[in-house]
Amino acid sequence: MTIITPLQPTARTQLRREKERAGTDREALHDILLDGMFCHLGVVLDGAPLVLPTAYGVDLGAGPDGTLYLHGSVAARSVVAAPEQTVCVTVTHADGLVLARSAFHHSVNYRSAVIFGVPRLVTDPEEKQHGLNRIVDHLVPGRSNAVRGPNRKELAKTSVLALPLTEASVKSRAGAANDDEEDLELPYWTGVIPLRVVADHPITNDDCDLLIPAHIRTRASQLGAPA
Amino acid sequence: MTIITPLQPTARTQLRREKERAGTDREALHDILLDGMFCHLGVVLDGAPLVLPTAYGVDLGAGPDGTLYLHGSVAARSVVAAPEQTVCVTVTHADGLVLARSAFHHSVNYRSAVIFGVPRLVTDPEEKQHGLNRIVDHLVPGRSNAVRGPNRKELAKTSVLALPLTEASVKSRAGAANDDEEDLELPYWTGVIPLRVVADHPITNDDCDLLIPAHIRTRASQLGAPA
Incomplete structure (x- = not known):
């Protein structure tokens, strides 16, 4: 069972502007994380920020507030630097042009x-194995049971990072454009172009003669791929 | 005319691992920027990284290497901090799960x-006006000619930042999964679930009785929306 506790804003997660766009409950955070596939990880290297896209996994039952898992090569600069400093992980869904x-x-x-x-x-x-399973299963639920798991050599090449979901903020905007009263009669079209990420039909590797399994079909279909 | 010059890697843009994934020509950089709609801006605030999603615009003819334009409220922490420090802007396209x-x-x-x-x-x-036009036209080409432009009060509320496209790196992966030779006979399906961002049909605001104009239809259709 997952216990839902309120987000505890600090100075840097307390939104200063547009407070109506802030969601302060854990459920909003969880929805954004579970809906997303990739994050952008920010670290500071030699005084400058470095922002890289990466996959992630989530275990809402690990630790008091849940845990986000990241992984990378043991040689990756961002992964080497991360455990000794505050990092920032951002997950974004672009839902429409307003x-x-x-x-x-x-x-x-x-x-x-x-x-x-x-x-x-x-x-x-x-x-470590659990964190890696969460990452692969985040992209395709059930996938970690349908692959060869990592051997000792592969595990030694891979770093796994655990980030508690304690200090976080969520922000969102939805709905129509909000023009000023005095602009409402202007002869300009106004509306929204909705955006979403979709999958296309899975492509089996040339060297694989197996049928597309259920967990792959389910995930592709959930992401809007034609059957 | 845009002059294409090679990217000049510095220590932090020189990729250390997986060098085959690095693209070192300006055209690859331009393609990624022109194809993208949003970026993640990384700044350092109080010693910690802050990564925020934001829109951007591009003028490949501005300055020797082209210019990326960002904007934000004059009150936004990231925008206030940015002009005095090195920032990192990352644009990512997720093309498929391998x-x-x-x-x-x-x-x-x-x-x-x-x-x-x-x-x-x-x-x-x-x-400033040019940078704002580049941002709105990046999201929907032609849009800056079909709106009421910013007045003096709105311009005073908005900061525009110009970032030269000089120090940059591009990285990509495409194609099928690459399993180890000894795994090729394992009874596990392997392939790719392709991903892309698509638009749905534009939604006209309730308080607008104009037909959807050509520049909106063109952009939505370019993003895969049904006609």
Whole structure:
């Protein structure tokens, strides 16, 4: 069972502007994380920020607030630097282009989660395997049961980081454009172009003569792929 | 005319691992930027990274290497901090989930561009207007000609940042999963679930009785929306 506790805003997760766009409950955070496939990991290297896209996994039952798992090569600069510093992980869904009558009120419909914390380098072999399973199963549920698991050599090449879902903020915008009262009669079209990420039909490797299994078909279909 | 010059890698844009995934020509950078709609902007605030999604615009003819334009409220922490420090702007396209026979060789097909630099706060009113037009036209080409432009009050509320496209790296992966030779006979399905961002049919605001104009229909259709 997952216990839902309120987000505890710190100075940097307390939104200063547009407070109506802030969601302060854990469920909004979880929805954004579970809906997303990739995050952007920010670290500081030699005083400058480095922002890289990467996959992630989530275990809402690990630790008091749940845990986000990241992985990477043991040689990756971002992964080497991360366990000793505060990192920022951002997950963003772009839901639509908001086209107002005025340039100023153009906007984007989106949902985003920003998580801060000092990640822990996972050293326990069982948790490391668990974290990797969460990452692969986040992309395709059930996948970790339908592959050859990592051997000792592969595990040694891979770092897994655990980031508690404690310090986080969520922000979103939805709905139509909001023009100023005095602009409502202007002869400019206003509306929204909805956006979403979709899958196409899975492509079997040339060197594989197996039928597409149920867990792959389910995931592709959930992402909007034609059957 | 845009002059194409080779990317000039610095220590932080020189890729250390998986060099075969690095694209070193400017055209690859431009393609990724022109194809993308949003970026993730990384800044350092109080010693910690902050990564936020935002829109951007591009003018390949501005400056020796082209210019990326960002904008935001004059009150936004990231925008206030950015002109005094090196920032990182990352644009990512997720093109597919790569499902190998082994967990270790699971991967993602993607194209990403990472740009470093100290952004310049745009103060010239003409360039400020130009930067804002590039941003709105990046999302929907032609849009800046079909809206009420910003008035003096709106311009005063908005900061525009210009980042030269000088220090950048691009990285991508495409194609099938690459399993180890000894795994090829394993009874696990392997292939790719292709991913893409699509638009749905534009939604006209309730308070607007105009027909959907050509520039909106063109953009939605280019993004895969049904006619």
